[in-house]
Amino acid sequence: MKGVAILGSTGSIGRSALEVIRSNPGRFKVVTLAAGSNIALLKEQVEEFKPAFVSVLNKEAASVLKKSLPVPAGAGVEGAELAASYEGVDVVISAISGAAGLLPTLAAIRAGKEVALANKETLVAAGPLVMEEAKKRGVRIIPVDSEHSAIFQSLAGNRRQDLRRIILTASGGPFLNRPVGGLDSVTPEEALRHPKWSMGKKISIDSATLMNKGLEVIEASHLFGLPGERISVIIHPQAVVHSMVEYADGSIISQMSVPDMKGPIAYALSFPERIAGVTPPLNLSGLKLDFTEPDLKRFPCLALAFEALAAGGTAPAALNAADEAAVEMFLKGRIPFTGIYRVISEVMGGYISRPIKTIADVLEADRTARQAAQSVKCLS
Numbered sequence: 001m002k003g004v005a006i007l008g009s010t011g012s013i014g015r016s017a018l019e020v021i022r023s024n025p026g027r028f029k030v031v032t033l034a035a036g037s038n039i040a041l042l043k044e045q046v047e048e049f050k051p052a053f054v055s056v057l058n059k060e061a062a063s064v065l066k067k068s069l070p071v072p073a074g075a076g077v078e079g080a081e082l083a084a085s086y087e088g089v090d091v092v093i094s095a096i097s098g099a100a101g102l103l104p105t106l107a108a109i110r111a112g113k114e115v116a117l118a119n120k121e122t123l124v125a126a127g128p129l130v131m132e133e134a135k136k137r138g139v140r141i142i143p144v145d146s147e148h149s150a151i152f153q154s155l156a157g158n159r160r161q162d163l164r165r166i167i168l169t170a171s172g173g174p175f176l177n178r179p180v181g182g183l184d185s186v187t188p189e190e191a192l193r194h195p196k197w198s199m200g201k202k203i204s205i206d207s208a209t210l211m212n213k214g215l216e217v218i219e220a221s222h223l224f225g226l227p228g229e230r231i232s233v234i235i236h237p238q239a240v241v242h243s244m245v246e247y248a249d250g251s252i253i254s255q256m257s258v259p260d261m262k263g264p265i266a267y268a269l270s271f272p273e274r275i276a277g278v279t280p281p282l283n284l285s286g287l288k289l290d291f292t293e294p295d296l297k298r299f300p301c302l303a304l305a306f307e308a309l310a311a312g313g314t315a316p317a318a319l320n321a322a323d324e325a326a327v328e329m330f331l332k333g334r335i336p337f338t339g340i341y342r343v344i345s346e347v348m349g350g351y352i353s354r355p356i357k358t359i360a361d362v363l364e365a366d367r368t369a370r371q372a373a374q375s376v377k378c379l380s
């Protein structure tokens, strides 16, 4: 039986992961859970899955939890790091949202735990360090992001030297067909309403700007060791082809399934086995598949991500931090939807990327970019 840690257990990925575990009681055992501030849901999860240790965002929440449940509870980054490295954990599902997922994921790798990676920000911000650490410790990182899972599956059994490029699909989000001039008046509620996926707030807004795809390009670059020039993005509104790999002979191999995150989560947990019946079968009859190039006037954030990847060093960490700050400002009504791009491009315009030598370089880039985003003047 595999011992599982879930970082971000109360979120969209965390809840889907627990559904997979609930349906496969003989295969997986929850050893630790880490969440933010949704204590009510965490309590329910503790009662059902009986983990050996839990962690929450702060000490006050941890003491509330300890009073009502007989489970050791930690708090903050250290608590999440302990949850990630706890004895008996074989695989860590890294599903905290944002750059907050970086240090706990790194702790899992340093403790030699296999990582099922949903938190793309870990590789966006600190890709070279994280991949090097995983290599040094012989730790396997299996992607949970549906696109990266599709590429991982499409690469299997093929020779690396035959690979030409990888192609990430993007559904295009809720504003694929909205006139570009009307994007200024988009509300957070509209932007959160993704047509294909039900996800957390940050990734939903990133999907509406296509920054999510940009972050995935950077994630893919580190995960599969490819430069930006060998990574393409294509709009595919049906979200059935989860991504593709093109080989030297012109063959394209893709992975298809219904859009349900339980599929890639279960695959990452059980690899190389496949768990029967995790998602309903895809009905191919009458299925229409459309593919179009992304319009960079509509989705300028995508270009910013390719630029940050090309710049390397701390640039992707700064891009991610500026994006997190801008998304939060949009959700709080401080800036319009189109202000998200303006804030990030202002922070990244003239940004001087520095080499990443240690994790401190990444954290400093994250901190200064967040600060810079808050002081952008062009917002109203």
Ligand SMILES: NC(=O)c1ccc[n+]([C@@H]2O[C@H](COP(=O)([O-])OP(=O)(O)OC[C@H]3O[C@@H](n4cnc5c(N)ncnc54)[C@H](OP(=O)(O)O)[C@@H]3O)[C@@H](O)[C@H]2O)c1
Pocket: 007, 008, 009, 010, 011, 012, 013, 014, 034, 035, 036, 037, 038, 039, 056, 057, 076, 080, 094, 095, 096, 097, 098, 100, 101, 118, 119, 120, 121, 144, 145, 146, 197, 198, 199, 200, 201, 202, 203, 261
């Ligand atoms: N959702 C998807 O379909 C999907 C697909 C591919 C990749 N991903 C990636 O997976 C990650 C999670 O996405 P999501 O949609 O599941 O997000 P979400 O629904 O917002 O959940 C985020 C989780 O992280 C916890 N959390 C937030 N900040 C924390 C902190 N500082 N310390 C500890 N826990 C913290 C939250 O706890 P509380 O709720 O208790 O505060 C919650 O459990 C993101 O990196 C996203 O890009 C998601």
